[in-house]
Amino acid sequence: TTVPLLRQNDGREIPQIGLGIYGPDDSGTADAVAAAIEIGYRSIDTAALYQNEVGVGDGIRRSQIDRAELYVTTKLADDSHGYDSALRAFDTSLDKLGLDYVDLYLIHWPLPGVDKYVDTWRAFEKLQRDGRAKSIGVSNFQPAHLQRLFDETDIRPVLNQIELHPGLPNVAVREFNTANGILTEAWSPLGRGRVFGNAALEGVAQKHGKSVAQVVIRWQVEQGNVVIPKSITPERLAENIDVYDFSLDDEDRAAIATLENGQRTGDDPDTYNG
Ligand code: NAD
Numbered sequence: 233t234t235v236p237l238l239r240q241n242d243g244r245e246i247p248q249i250g251l252g253i254y255g256p257d258d259s260g261t262a263d264a265v266a267a268a269i270e271i272g273y274r275s276i277d278t279a280a281l282y283q284n285e286v287g288v289g290d291g292i293r294r295s296q297i298d299r300a301e302l303y304v305t306t307k308l309a310d311d312s313h314g315y316d317s318a319l320r321a322f323d324t325s326l327d328k329l330g331l332d333y334v335d336l337y338l339i340h341w342p343l344p345g346v347d348k349y350v351d352t353w354r355a356f357e358k359l360q361r362d363g364r365a366k367s368i369g370v371s372n373f374q375p376a377h378l379q380r381l382f383d384e385t386d387i388r389p390v391l392n393q394i395e396l397h398p399g400l401p402n403v404a405v406r407e408f409n410t411a412n413g414i415l416t417e418a419w420s421p422l423g424r425g426r427v428f429g430n431a432a433l434e435g436v437a438q439k440h441g442k443s444v445a446q447v448v449i450r451w452q453v454e455q456g457n458v459v460i461p462k463s464i465t466p467e468r469l470a471e472n473i474d475v476y477d478f479s480l481d482d483e484d485r486a487a488i489a490t491l492e493n494g495q496r497t498g499d500d501p502d503t504y505n506g
Contacts, residue, residue, distance in 0.1 A: 233272050233473045238458060240390035241413040244367050246303055246336070248453060249473050250275025252419065252460030258287030264464040265291025269302070271470050277393075277460045279307035279340055280321060285328035293330070304331065307340040307371060308356075310506035313348035318355035326364065337365035338393060342377040345505035349377065350384050357387050369393070371419070372501040375408040382412070391415035391458060395498055397423035398433075398448060398491035406455065417458035422448055424497045432487040440478045443471055450475045451488050 237245035251268040253261050253276060261284040265276055269291070278288045285306060292302060306329065312321035322337065337359060342349045349370075359365040370378070371393035382388065392409050396402040396418035406416045427433060427448050437444045445461065449472055452459040461472045480488075 233470075233476065235272065235274065235473055236476070238415060238456070240367060240415060241388055242367055242390050244335075244390070246367075246391070246415070246458055247273075247275040248458055249273075249449065249475075250277050250303065250305070250458070250460045251469070252277045252462040253284060253288065254279070254282050254462060256284060256287070256464055258284050258290065260464060261287030262290035262294060264469075266294045267464075267466050268469050269295040269297050271466065272473060273469065274301055275303040275305070275460075277305045279338075280309040280312070280325050281307065281340060285325055286330075289328065289330035299331070303335040304329065305336040305338060306334055307338040308352065310341055310343060313339075313343060313346055313352045315351045315355045318352045319358070322355075322359055322365070333364050333366055336367045336369055336390070338369050338371045339373075341372045341499070341504055341506065342370070342374070342501055343505045344377065344502065350380060353381055353385050357385065360387065369414075369417075371417075372499075372504075374405060374501050377501075378408065378412065378414070388412065389414055391417050393417040393419050393458075393460075394501075395419055395496055396452070396457065397421055397497075398427055398451070398488050399423050399493050399495055399497075401492060406457070410456070415458055416456070417460065418452050419460060420497050421452050421457075421459045421461050423491075426497065427491065430491060432490050436480070436484045436487050439484070442475075442478060445472055446475050447480070447484070448488070450478065450480055451485070454480060
């Protein structure tokens with residue numbers, strides 16, 4: 233499967249589906265990253281917080297793929313907000329990855345109570361100007377947090393990585409992103425596994441001869457989202473990018489909508505402060 237590219241507001245492109253690799257240690261991460269690249273993945277999403285950046289770098293080197301063909305994302309940890317701290321944290325991440333640039337650097341959480349995301353963003357702008365983060369973006373930003381960046385800084389984030397799955401479609405944030413030229417990237421796109429075992433989704437999957445994971449990832453892709461499902465199993469990794477040979481109809485979307493319950497699987501960005 234070849235995963236299509238989506239155009240960012242800085243002119244660069246991101247593969248629509250990537251491997252999100254939160255959980256495994258360095259060794260398990262290296263195995264999963266190498267397997268994913270072998271299967272056709274070209275985008276990997278990690279974070280300083282995941283403590284597996286070394287494993288991501290090892291998996292990339294093991295695959296012997298040309299660096300230019302890969303899109304590597306990492307994120308600034310919550311304890312590193314602030315201009316100087318962010319620059320230092322970026323150096324540490326790059327060191328651990330063993331790379332000389334990342335494709336995308338994200339502020340992991342806005343931490344509104346800490347109130348340093350604007351200064352942090354100015355450090356991100358410098359990293360991009362220096363060419364060490366080719367693109368810069370944010371994660372878990374609500375519209376009010378984005379609006380402050382628009383008002384007080386120079387560069388717009390290329391994307392906003394937010395919790396988004398059938399249980400929490402996060403429509404208002406997605407629409408705000410879109411209206412402002414920012415791609416929406418869905419984290420926990422399978423609701424951390426909560427989408428499985430649902431009769432309505434199993435019905436849609438059966439109708440299309442696809443799996444429940446494929447139906448949900450297709451639902452993401454049809455919204456124009458970037459998607460980073462997590463798996464370390466080669467069969468599932470292959471399954472999760474094989475979503476470009478069918479489409480959902482109104483009846484399917486209505487079945488998926490029955491899963492909406494507004495429940496987050498993670499923290500609330502408006503109140504989480506690290
Ligand atoms: P997910 O929604 O991707 O679900 C993962 C679960 O689904 C795992 O249990 C996995 O075994 C299972 N699964 C995956 N593919 C399957 C398949 N084809 N068939 C059956 N089961 C399958 O959950 P996640 O790991 O929480 O989210 C994905 C990624 O999002 C993370 O790895 C991380 O990179 C990112 N993330 C970011 C944030 C953030 O704050 N920015 C927060 C959480 C996660």
